[in-house]
Amino acid sequence: MHRYYRSIGTIAFSFVALALFVVLGTSSVHAASPELSSEQRQHIRSECTQIKGSLSQLHASDALLRVNRGQVYESMTSKLMTPFNTRLSTSGLDNKAMTTHTLQYQSALVAFRNDYILYEQKTSEALRIDCGQEPARFYQAILDARDLRSTVHDDVQKLHRIINDYGDAVGDFLLNYKRLAN
């Protein structure tokens, strides 16, 4: 009986240890802060509220953009590309080109989702920093978020390119289909 309670105690301790590990493991590691002149630091301190207000507005408008654009991008593959590929496949027609573009599109969509998560997390981190107290760290977070936003834009451009490629592939397929039918 005593051994039984001891093992329960060990389990309880393990749970607490795991919780502490998760909390400590997910705490952010602060990057080295960039060099800022004393004037720049002072400017960030004095304009902290205003800068954070602008950043907060951008954060919200980008979230809306992510939701609205995301819906459209998801639908392009789930409602158009995949059903068309399936129809060609079940009819025994060669859909290799379209399938390749669909896979590329889905891969680009995953990258878009993941890169947006990184960007949003960095922006949220910047908003949590007290720029009145830590102007250099705040500035670094803004620079990081800027790079991540640029990556998200690259993902969007890639999605647009693949949408064009898929459309071209369907056009080519139609030409071949007509030629074989005649």
Place this chain on the structure above:
Amino acid sequence: MATTEDTSPLLPPRVEPPAFWERHRLTLLLVLSVSIALVLTIVSVILYTNSGAAQLDLSRPGYRAVSDKVERNSEIDQYSSIGPVTDKTIQEFIKLYKTQAGKAKAVDAFSGDPLNPEVLVFGSSSSDN
């Protein structure tokens, strides 16, 4: 042959003192319950944050101003995956695809450089100078 302990009705039976955890069963129950709840809560919050669900949740504080601006009527028409493949059905698909592709590419999302420090951080100082 019976011992004195077995036969004497005057002596109480020898009882072992309860073990530590036996004496603190309620404490153990509480610690276990709170620990499990804590772990599950932490795991669910991490999943919520890292899976991308948090980024799509516009009901969070700070997003209320934009939550009513979500496009609800821009749904893309579904193309049926069942049916014959003819010249006509391919033409129909191309027409539908062009329309929806136009909608998808209408916005160059996340373009521009609003996080440029010269604009966002030092914008007002530039104008002051």
